[in-house]
Every structure is written in structure tokens, then in C-alpha cells.
Amino acid sequence: IVCALPVEYNAICLLFDQFWDENGDEYGRATGDHNQYTTGCIGKQDIVVALLPYMGKAQAARAATNLRTSYNALELVLLVGICGVVPHVAGRDILLGDVVISKSVVQYGLGRQYPDTFVRKDTADTNLNQPTRDIRSLLLLLETDRGMDLLEGQTAGYLQELQAKAAKSRRLPKDRYRYPGSDRDRLFEPAYRHRHRTAMSCICRDCGSDSEPVCEEAMRLTCETLGCETSHLVRRAGIEEMRNLETQGGPSGQNPSLVVGSVASGDTVMKSAAHRDRIAAGEDVVAFEMEGAGLWEEVPCVIVKGACDYADCHKSKEWQPFAAATAAAAAKAVLNRFTATDRRDTSPVQAGPGHGSVDCLERSLVEDGRWISRNHVQSIDGDGSARIRVGNDWEKDAFVGGGSENRAGSIKAGGRSVVHIGNRYGGQGQS
Template structure:
């Protein structure tokens, strides 16, 4: 089936926004057709400093945007420009990576899994007192509740039947992305890093020198020297004694590997509150404390800047566990799972006569 090239900016209703190049590159691999070719034929509004790509996923014309820098302020500025140039924008997908809370009451999350936000918590917005930080928690300050359109989409996506279909489609798209990446010369960049590389350390087991030769790291408190912060776990001696054992989902993935079943790389999808702030989460203790206090299941850095200005669906792949052992090993694979999840959702969106987006009518009826 062939699709006509859009004639104007008003023909674009869906945007995909990424903060990092690795995330943006992965999204480009799931776009079915690009409209811009060798030039930007659609332009932008005066004062909009964003740079866009345009393309198509399914029946939808897509705007692609990579943020200039990470963080809420840059995201908010980009959102303002996006809305000024694309006045019929109905929905933005914030796609990329996040730090996940690995274990909570309703979730057992592993690296590469997908987090879809049902609300945003600005966990670093508040007042700093000498003895503690108190988050501003009034109705005016909170971003928890999504707009009605996003709320309706989330309601449908969380029905068991649709979630299962999304998970199945995501697995197929992930294989297609990996083949596409290989054909484009990326090699195994977006391949699954391996079950044994999914390491979850106990929150109290800090990333520091283990040989007791460092005067700072050997102190009784949580002190860590600057050298240790930029040194990998292997060189520091972070060992198996600090790992969380008996993780059932990893055991299942390992069994799939032994059976040569590609299901070992398939991510699960989780819905929940996401914490958004301007700091990178690299503390297992703070991660667990905030998870308990705020009910969040993941952390990222841009959603708070988009959430109020543009109807936003946050789709994130789990890069790491938000602890001091954080590294970039999973960035490309998890960027790929997030890109595939976003495409799987977009494929299920239908345009109404008024050019707004909604889940296919038959599936919404089934969910109701």
C-alpha cells in the first residue's frame, strides 16, 4: 500500500521526541518512510529553534525531534517550539531510556523492559530544609494526572488483551529493527547484551573500591572516592556477594537462551508513575526511598517539561537500575525496545474524522 507525501505541516499530528542520540537513532530504524529526504520541505514557525525530521509509521505522519540537551527545561522549550510549528499536534511520544525500580509490589522489572507512564511526579521540586527535603505536593504542583485523551489511551493499553498484543508486536518489531540495523552497517549494536550482564546489586552495596586500600572508600559510611565513581564494577571488584540472587525472570530468560528461543530478549511492559527530575538517579537507597514515598516505578529527566504543554505518552526502555553501578551497556538495546514499543502503540492509533487520535474503535469497545 502506498501513501501520499503530506502537503503541509497541518498533516502531522504525532511527534516522537528523544533526549539522546542513541534513542533517536533507534527510533529512525522503526520509521517506515521518511518524507524529508535531502531537505526539510515543511519548514517551521518563526522563533522555533528545533530541528525536525518527518516520516510515516503505519497510517500516521510522524514528527521526529531530538532534544538539544537533557533535562526538564530543554524539554519544555522544545515542547513550545513543537506546538508553534505543528498546530494540529495531538500527541507526543517521549521515547528513550529510564532508570527502573527493579522490585516493587506489582512489578519485577529487568533491563530492557518497557515503562509506560500513567503519571509524572516531579520528585526534585520542593523545599530544602537543613534536615530534609520536602517535595511540593499540592494539586497545583503535581503532574500526576494525564490529560483526558492520554488517559483514555492508557486505559485501553492496560486491558490484558491489548497489552498482550502490544508485547507480541514489540517482540516482532525488535527482531526487524535488529535486522535493519545490521543491514545498515550497525552490526550487533542493538543486540541483547546477555542475561549475565543484567546485574542488580543490593541497594546498600555501593560502587566503591573493595580492596580497602582507598582511604575514602574504606570509611565506615557511604563515602566513595572520585576515582571509583568513574571506574567500572569489574575494576573496582564489585562482586557476586553484592548481587540480588534468585531473580525468576532472569532464570526464565536463561532457559530460553539454552533452548535457542529468541524469547530471551523479549521485554515486558509495565504501567505506573514515573519520577521526573533534573538529576540522574545513581543511588539505590534513594531510588527505593522515593519508590516507597511517591509510588514511582522509574526515573527519567524530560517528562515534566512536556507533560503539561503537550499531550504526552512516556514510553521508556529500562537502561539501568538507578544505582551507583549504573553503566551504558544497555543503552542501545533498551533504546531499541522503547522505539519498537512506541511504534507498536502508534500502529494501534486511528485518526477520527476530526483528525484526533484514538485507539481503534473495535478494540476500545472490547476494552469497555
């Protein structure tokens, strides 16, 4: 998992089931890798989280290269966090807090922005790599109604779990990841600018149209301070629905919808409704963000980002924590559904009472100097005189590029059970 902002990183950490680095980073880093990592598991997946020191494509690409060096058996990288969204796509409203899942990434900014049009430098290299087979099968599931229902249901559950955990923290404000409410979800008409409106001595006075600038100060102030009028808000069916759910009470009023679509990734923050709508129409994208293009070229990647604004001039930070929370919840739901084709899952194992026998031995395979031998067992029950063996089984000589990973979560072995844990080397071991 890669995050670009602390708010994104904090949210995903609340959904870890276990951390492995509480006594220092036991998995280490390759030489020259300066990423900060957090390791642990979410559900039955082993997870490493990297928090980027800066936002943007180049940082993301550099972090991804290092990530791949230190963790050479990466199966999937999720870019989890917040994004700006296109408010209306294919006949439906996307609301703040909804989560966008990428099926492809389009780079924008590789060209020139003229006042009224955007000219692309080269069409061919802007549609980035196609997703891997594992990711394609995951995305295919998301295009089915059942897959989507499952994922949205689980996302809603994990969101509540995250909020409950945050509420118990003594450091965080009680309402840190709270749903701000549908009346705080404001979409202004695309041509309605965020600018000074009264007693103007600044350039806002001359700002009448879409392409004319506003002053620096206005850009920093909130809609409330500037007096952006609610009469210019767009009425949306999606907001009415959320309002109805909220008045009915219960937690379902905050449940995010998931949207699968193309994501626009660029090096500049999208802050213009007109520009947003032009790119959305031309490239068929549903969201804007800044790191996806950097990751997509380096690692097998899916973007999972919560909508925190409408990528227009009225954008604010108010929705960021909640959007980071919905994205983290959706990422955990996505991880539940992800099964890599080359992964052997041996957990949990039940030996049963009596004279049961469990062999959890994973065969080693050394290819191109890279070891591929991982054996994770979550729990083994073996009462009586069970015989339990956990470890990796190396047949060939092991010339080790990394190590042999062998982890057993918990083994219960009562009576006269015999438990062997470790690796068995048939050939010459070296580590």
C-alpha cells in the same frame, strides 16, 4: 516523538516506514523554533521527531513549546528513550530492556534531599496535568490483558525488525542493538556500594554506610574494575525466567515486558538505590527520567522508555542501545493502537476495476484562524475508466494560518481513468 539522546533518536529512525525530509525539511519550522526535525511516517501515522540539544526538564519544555508552534495539530507526543527503573514493583521484577509506559508523571527534586529523608516543597504541584481523553483511552487499552498481549507481541516483532535493519548497516557495529543477555542484567543489594575496595588512599576507605560518599574516580569506573562482588547480587525470579528462555534458544529470550505506571521526572540523575527506593515507596513510581515533566505540561504526552539501569550507583551505559531499541519498538506498537478522536483516515481506498469512482475530499474547517484540513491517502487502485479525486474541499473562505495538507501516496489508474489531485476552493482561497 521527542528524544533526548542520539542513541534514542537513532533507534526510532530505524523503525520509520518512510521519510519525507530526505531532500530537505519540506514542512519547515515556525520563526524562532530551533528544534531539529525529522519527518516521515510510521505505519499509518504521520510522525515528526525532535532531538533535544540537551537533556533535562527545561530543555524539554522549551522544545515542546516550539514543537507546538511549528506543528499546531499535534495529537500525541511520545517521549521515547531510556530510563532507570525500580527493580521490583507490585510483586514483579522489572528487568533491563523492559519498557515503561507512563500513566502519570511525578516531579522529584522539588524539595530537599537530607541524608535520610526527602522533604517535598509542595505536594499539590508535583502531580502534573491529567492526560487528555485520547491518551486516557489509549492507556485504558494498555490496562486490559488483550491490549497488553497485543502490544508486547508487536513490540517483540518490531524489535527484531529494528535489529535486522541495524545489522544491514555498514556503519553500525553488527551487535549494536543486541540483547546483552540475562547474565549481564545485574542488580546489587541496595546497601552494597559501588566504590574502591582494595589499596584505598581515597575517601572510599571511610565509606561504610548508605549515606557516606565515595570518590569521584570510583563513580566513573565499572563494577568489573572496582571488583563489585557478584555474591552481593539480588537473586530474582524474573532473571531465572529469562535465563530459561535463553537456554531454549530462539529470539523470545530477549522479548521485553511492558510496564504501565507512574514515572518520576527530575533534573538530577538518580544514582542511589536508597534514594530510589524511598521515592518509589512514597510516590508509587516505577521509573526515573529527566524530560517527562518538561513535556507533560506543554503537550499531550506519553513516556515510552526502556530500562537501561536500576537508578543506583552501579549504573553503566552497557544496556543503553538495547533499551533504546526496545523503547522504539514499543513506541511503534503504541502508535499502531492510537486512534485520535478527530482524525479521518482515508487510506487505503479501492476504486475497483471498471467504472469505479473515488472521491477523497476532506472538508475544510477554519477555526480561530487555524486550518484543519488534512487528507492523507496511502494508495488508490482504479483500473479501467475510474474517476478519482483527491484533495481538500474548502467551502468557506480560507484564511490560512498554515496551509492545506493533501498527500496521496500512490495512485494506480490504468486505462482511461481520470485523476484529479488538488484542492477545491468554494470560497476565497489564500495561501
